[in-house]
Amino acid sequence: MPASAPLDDALIRLAFDLSPSGILVVDAAGAIVAVNREAEHLFGWPREDLIGHSIEDLLPERFRGKHTSYRSGFMANAHARPMGVGRELFGLRRDGTEFPLEIGLNPVTSDRGLFVLASVVDISTRRQLEENLSTAFQRDIQRLIHADGFIGRSTQIQEMLKLLARVAETDSTVLIRGESGVGKELVARAVHRQSPRSRQPFVVVDCASLHENLLQSELFGHEKGAYTGAVRLKHGLFEVADRGTIFLDEIGEITPALQVKLLRVLETGMFRRVGGTADLKVDVRVIAATNRALETMMKEKSFREDLYYRLNVFSLSIPPLRERREDIPLLVEHFIGNSALVPKRSVKASPKAMEVLTRYLWPGNVRELENVVERALILCDAGSIEPEHLPLGVRLEPSFRPTEDDGRLVTLEEVERRYVKRVLEECGGHRQKAASILGISERNLYRKLKDLEPHSEP
Numbered sequence: 001m002p003a004s005a006p007l008d009d010a011l012i013r014l015a016f017d018l019s020p021s022g023i024l025v026v027d028a029a030g031a032i033v034a035v036n037r038e039a040e041h042l043f044g045w046p047r048e049d050l051i052g053h054s055i056e057d058l059l060p061e062r063f064r065g066k067h068t069s070y071r072s073g074f075m076a077n078a079h080a081r082p083m084g085v086g087r088e089l090f091g092l093r094r095d096g097t098e099f100p101l102e103i104g105l106n107p108v109t110s111d112r113g114l115f116v117l118a119s120v121v122d123i124s125t126r127r128q129l130e131e132n133l134s135t136a137f138q139r140d141i142q143r144l145i146h147a148d149g150f151i152g153r154s155t156q157i158q159e160m161l162k163l164l165a166r167v168a169e170t171d172s173t174v175l176i177r178g179e180s181g182v183g184k185e186l187v188a189r190a191v192h193r194q195s196p197r198s199r200q201p202f203v204v205v206d207c208a209s210l211h212e213n214l215l216q217s218e219l220f221g222h223e224k225g226a227y228t229g230a231v232r233l234k235h236g237l238f239e240v241a242d243r244g245t246i247f248l249d250e251i252g253e254i255t256p257a258l259q260v261k262l263l264r265v266l267e268t269g270m271f272r273r274v275g276g277t278a279d280l281k282v283d284v285r286v287i288a289a290t291n292r293a294l295e296t297m298m299k300e301k302s303f304r305e306d307l308y309y310r311l312n313v314f315s316l317s318i319p320p321l322r323e324r325r326e327d328i329p330l331l332v333e334h335f336i337g338n339s340a341l342v343p344k345r346s347v348k349a350s351p352k353a354m355e356v357l358t359r360y361l362w363p364g365n366v367r368e369l370e371n372v373v374e375r376a377l378i379l380c381d382a383g384s385i386e387p388e389h390l391p392l393g394v395r396l397e398p399s400f401r402p403t404e405d406d407g408r409l410v411t412l413e414e415v416e417r418r419y420v421k422r423v424l425e426e427c428g429g430h431r432q433k434a435a436s437i438l439g440i441s442e443r444n445l446y447r448k449l450k451d452l453e454p455h456s457e458p
């Protein structure tokens with residue numbers, strides 16, 4: 001066979017008809033002059049019914065106007081190009097249904113003038129697959145978030161989780177800040193679990209619970225005979241955590257001497273066992289947490305500045321629960337569902353109880369909420385948590401709040417007014433009972449009520 005056998009017309013026609021794309025040839029005025037089999041199949045019209053008709057008839061009505069002007073633009077500057085990539089383009093079938101499509105446009109010049117050859121691909125299957133994939137992906141992400149168990153839909157938490165996912169991928173040191181009980185350890189675990197080190201050890205060290213010497217030998221280990229009682233070699237937690245992550249909780253509590261040693265590991269990855277002379281090298285990612293104001297400690301010289309900067313490469317701040325009250329109902333549900341009291345897992349918190357829970361200030365944050373829910377689950381029996389299952393402190397708090405919501409301090413008189421009012425409410429207006437709780441005489445209570453009256457809320 002010669003290298004370039006001329007294609008005869010019959011062969012070209014056959015190729016035209018066998019093409020897996022729908023092909024439509026349109027003249028300069030937009031009338032269809034030729035279609036292939038796939039085009040008949042795609043739009044559901046026989047060839048005879050398509051020839052001579054406007055290409056716009058094959059589009060849903062809402063696109064027709066735009067398409068006409070697009071077509072004249074194309075004719076004025078004709079060159080091959082795809083149409084509507086990344087945009088929502090649809091074809092209209094004979095039965096009135098629509099399908100998403102992609103179009104390639106090619107100008108064809110013949111002795112009869114300029115034509116456009118449009119090749120059309122139905123992308124509904126691809127779209128469907130993409131959608132399924134994306135839902136599956138979303139589901140996986142949801143599962144991941146849940147696996148890490150960090151609940152929260154408030155923007156603050158969502159933003160924090162985004163930062164967390166970013167920093168987790170790196171090897172950067174992370175400093176987690178937040179009040180007691182906000183979930184610092186949970187966040188530290190999530191960082192580890194989402195990191196490339198997730199299959200390696202995650203070692204927790206509570207720096208507040210150990211005395212300096214003990215903490216030092218916990219962290220760095222000791223040689224046999226390093227001190228009385230050191231009867232055998234002990235590997236330190238930095239060694240145990242090699243290739244993994246070490247979580248130094250309550251970092252603000254470590255003594256200046258240990259701060260120096262820690263700084264050295266952070267800077268060089270090297271340390272010595274207590275009583276040892278050899279430098280050991282480890283590859284450990286450090287996550288530290290604190291509820292202390294390290295900046296103040298630094299000014300007071302109780303926390304080394306160089307260590308502070310080494311630790312504070314990337315910080316994740318977890319806001320207190322009272323600043324993200326929308327997370328409370330979600331957390332309550334989560335703690336009920338996760339309760340060890342299996343028969344109580346279908347219990348719900350009544351709207352009244354939920355109102356009390358969302359109003360309270362939660363000085364002990366999520367940990368306190370978890371305990372309150374657990375206690376309520378023990379007390380409640382008939383399938384719902386009611387305000388009476390909540391501790392008095394949680395119930396009392398909203399009206400008796402020594403500060404305003406914005407944290408502004410109020411006068412002693414104002415505090416007294418609120419408290420008296422609250423106790424009276426608790427006693428259902430029974431003044432004798434209220435007076436006895438307040439530890440004052442009834443007459444005294446009358447007097448106070450009179451004095452406080454002018455300020456009382458409408």
Ligand SMILES: Nc1ncnc2c1ncn2[C@@H]1O[C@H](COP(=O)(O)OP(=O)(O)OP(=O)(O)O)[C@@H](O)[C@H]1O
Nearest residue numbers: 149150151152179180181182183184185186366367
């Ligand atoms: N967003 C959250 N979703 C689910 N559980 C949470 C969340 N935040 C905290 N918890 C739970 O609250 C409890 C306290 O969390 P964690 O121990 O991580 O707090 P912490 O900040 O380390 O507290 P502390 O400063 O007292 O050590 C844990 O039982 C934890 O599982």
Ligand SMILES: [Mg+2]
Nearest residue numbers: 181184185249
């Ligand atoms: Mg903790």
